[in-house]
Amino acid sequence: xxxxxxxxxxxxxxxxxxxxxxxxxxxxxxxxxxxxxxxxxxxxxxxxxxxxxxxxxxxxxxxxxxxxxxxxxxxxxxxxxxxxxxxxxxxxxxxxxxxxxxxxxxxxxxxxxxxxxxxxxxxxxxxxxxxxxxxxxxxxxxxxxxxxxxxxxxxxxxxxxxxxxxxxxxxxxxxxxxxxxxxxxxxxxxxxxxxxxxxxxxxxxxxxxxxxxxxxxxxxxxxxxxxxxxxxxxxxxxxxxxxxxxxxxxxxxxxxxxxxxxxxxxxxxxxxxxxxxxxxxxxxxxxxxxxxxxxxxxxxxxxxxxxxxxxxxxxxxxxxxxxxxxxxxxxxxxxxxxx
Amino acid sequence: xxxxxxxxxxxxxxxxxxxxxxxxxxxxxxxxxxxxxxxxxxxxxxxxxxxxxxxxxxxxxxxxxxxxxxxxxxxxxxxxxxxxxxxxxxxxxxxxxxxxxxxxxxxxxxxxxxxxxxxxxxxxxxxxxxxxxxxxxxxxxxxxxxxxxxxxxxxxxxxxxxxxxxxxxxxxxxxxxxxxxxxxxxxxxxxxxxxxxxxxxxxxxxxxxxxxxxxxxxxxxxxxxxxxxxxxxxxxxxxxxxxxxxxxxxxxxxxxxxxxxx
Numbered sequence: 291x292x293x294x295x296x297x298x299x300x301x302x303x304x305x306x307x308x309x310x311x312x313x314x315x316x317x318x319x320x321x322x323x324x325x326x327x328x329x330x331x332x333x334x335x336x337x338x339x340x341x342x343x344x345x346x347x348x349x350x351x352x353x354x355x356x357x358x359x360x361x362x363x364x365x366x367x368x369x370x371x372x373x374x375x376x377x378x379x380x381x382x383x384x385x386x387x388x389x390x391x392x393x394x395x396x397x398x399x400x401x402x403x404x405x406x407x408x409x410x411x412x413x414x415x416x417x418x419x420x421x422x423x424x425x426x427x428x429x430x431x432x433x434x435x436x437x438x439x440x441x442x443x444x445x446x447x448x449x450x451x452x453x454x455x456x457x458x459x460x461x462x463x464x465x466x467x468x469x470x471x472x473x474x475x476x477x478x479x480x481x482x483x484x485x486x487x488x489x490x491x492x493x494x495x496x497x498x499x500x501x502x503x504x505x506x507x508x509x510x511x512x513x514x515x516x517x518x519x520x521x522x523x524x525x526x527x528x529x530x531x532x533x534x535x536x537x538x539x540x541x542x543x544x545x546x547x548x549x550x551x552x553x554x555x556x557x558x559x560x561x562x563x564x565x566x567x568x569x570x571x572x573x574x575x576x577x578x579x580x581x582x583x584x585x586x587x588x589x590x591x592x593x594x595x596x597x598x599x600x601x602x603x604x605x606x607x608x609x610x611x612x613x614x615x616x617x618x619x620x621x622x623x624x625x626x627x628x629x
Numbered sequence: 630x631x632x633x634x635x636x637x638x639x640x641x642x643x644x645x646x647x648x649x650x651x652x653x654x655x656x657x658x659x660x661x662x663x664x665x666x667x668x669x670x671x672x673x674x675x676x677x678x679x680x681x682x683x684x685x686x687x688x689x690x691x692x693x694x695x696x697x698x699x700x701x702x703x704x705x706x707x708x709x710x711x712x713x714x715x716x717x718x719x720x721x722x723x724x725x726x727x728x729x730x731x732x733x734x735x736x737x738x739x740x741x742x743x744x745x746x747x748x749x750x751x752x753x754x755x756x757x758x759x760x761x762x763x764x765x766x767x768x769x770x771x772x773x774x775x776x777x778x779x780x781x782x783x784x785x786x787x788x789x790x791x792x793x794x795x796x797x798x799x800x801x802x803x804x805x806x807x808x809x810x811x812x813x814x815x816x817x818x819x820x821x822x823x824x825x826x827x828x829x830x831x832x833x834x835x836x837x838x839x840x841x842x843x844x845x846x847x848x849x850x851x852x853x854x855x856x857x858x859x860x861x862x863x864x865x866x867x868x869x870x871x872x873x874x875x876x877x878x879x880x881x882x883x884x885x886x887x888x889x890x891x
């Protein structure tokens with residue numbers, strides 16, 4: 291039925307991921323795991339969301355934007371991948387999701403939004419490209435402010451300096467990744483051989499760290515050392531997010547046009563030089579013609595002369611045809627009588 | 630200092646020093662001044678130190694919050710070191726060789742840390758919400774207590790400033806706009822998870838207490854025994870009989886048996 295399909299808006303994807311934002315990725319993977327019929331819309335516009343954030347899930351008359359609320363709504367609709375979990379495992383899932391939010395999220399926020407180099411080189415250009423005009427002017431700055439408030443107010447203290455805070459946050463994030471790796475062990479997914487909501491959350495947080503080409507990524511280096519977490523992410527990507535053939539063709543086209551425009555760019559410096567030289571030549575030719583044909587005349591005026599001479603020369607600037615020997619055309623003795 | 634550098638130094642120096650006799654825990658005045666979120670933290674730390682069998686005495690100071698290295702109470706003064714907040718204190722105590730969870734394997738240790746993060750994420754924020762955002766409690770209980778020691782007008786300005794700090798902090802994680810019902814739902818989910826995990830065992834990970842037990846006891850005992858105009862949190866915790874039995878058990882084993890004060 292048409293109204294059973296759930297409408298989901300997420301951020302656009304990149305680098306092999308269907309979407310870039312951790313919350314959107316968690317929601318999308320939970321829907322894929324549970325087999326929820328989803329109509330996916332990839333947008334760059336969070337303006338229409340009630341809270342200003344993506345993902346937005348719309349179903350019948352209900353709109354939800356937070357990940358935990360989306361999960362509980364889907365559970366109430368009997369879509370879920372957690373039915374096989376025992377009570378104790380559900381309790382563990384709740385605890386681990388809190389741990390992710392408490393220990394890993396601050397480091398991710400810091401890396402994406404607060405670290406100066408990453409923000410300027412990577413995050414801000416990406417979001418500026420994706421957001422429509424005029425949102426691309428102020429939304430990246432707004433998100434940066436939200437991220438820094440969240441990190442500094444919850445993790446900072448009155449006498450804690452920025453470098454200490456940074457060290458603390460990254461240390462906790464690395465410990466969190468180690469703890470997740472210990473808990474996962476050699477299993478396929480966290481609770482056995484089928485994925486659950488916890489796998490969706492972990493995948494949502496870890497996949498962007500793994501795949502995004504960030505310039506200075508100590509988290510990525512640490513994550514690559516945790517083999518089982520990397521293989522979990524890759525396994526989920528292969529199984530539930532197979533590369534879309536349409537999107538692959540689009541990407542190839544985009545890359546081809548990019549290479550074409552870059553080859554244009556290589557000829558461009560020469561073109562510009564030629565254009566400038568041609569312009570200078572044209573200007574010189576026109577100025578020379580104007581001088582020679584008398585349209586513009588340059589008089590050199592002696593300072594000792596009276597003002598009448600000066601007015602003569604000024605009047606001669608106004609396109610009056612002049613003879614070459616600078617005599618006025620209308621002479622008194624040319625035959626016209628004033629009588 | 631509770632920084633990385635300090636921890637490295639502690640690991641070097643502290644490992645060779647035994648626990649001194651004059652270790653001190655600093656907290657605000659208990660009867661008139663301390664607010665119940667801070668009291669929960671202090672109780673967790675005290676219980677943890679008792680569980681490790683470490684001796685310390687409690688110093689009450691009106692300006693304990695300002696004395697603390699990170700601005701939060703409680704903090705301990707051991708030898709040449711000042712360490713505040715539960716997580717750094719646990720790390721500090723571990724470098725001295727006292728570790729409650731040393732017998733757990735790695736998978737169980739990570740579960741323990743996850744449950745501790747759950748308490749921090751839900752209980753701490755819920756207590757802050759109840760103390761500072763809820764109208765009745767903040768006006769009648771929290772603000773008068775916080776400003777108790779200061780003369781007018783500081784006893785109005787300082788609580789107001791603290792309230793706006795707490796509100797900004799809860800706003801940054803999206804809790805400030807929640808209704809009381811939503812906060813109670815979060816508390817209930819947390820208690821359910823804890824009750825499931827505890828089941829019918831003595832402590833959360835078997836017969837011996839761990840750091841998680843100290844943390845849970847601190848927060849649940851505070852919720853159960855603090856008299857507030859709004860007692861919804863206490864009612865939620867009382868629905869889980871194994872949690873209340875757990876609190877009674879810890880109180881019995883670590884406080885009443887030795888005649889210790891809270």
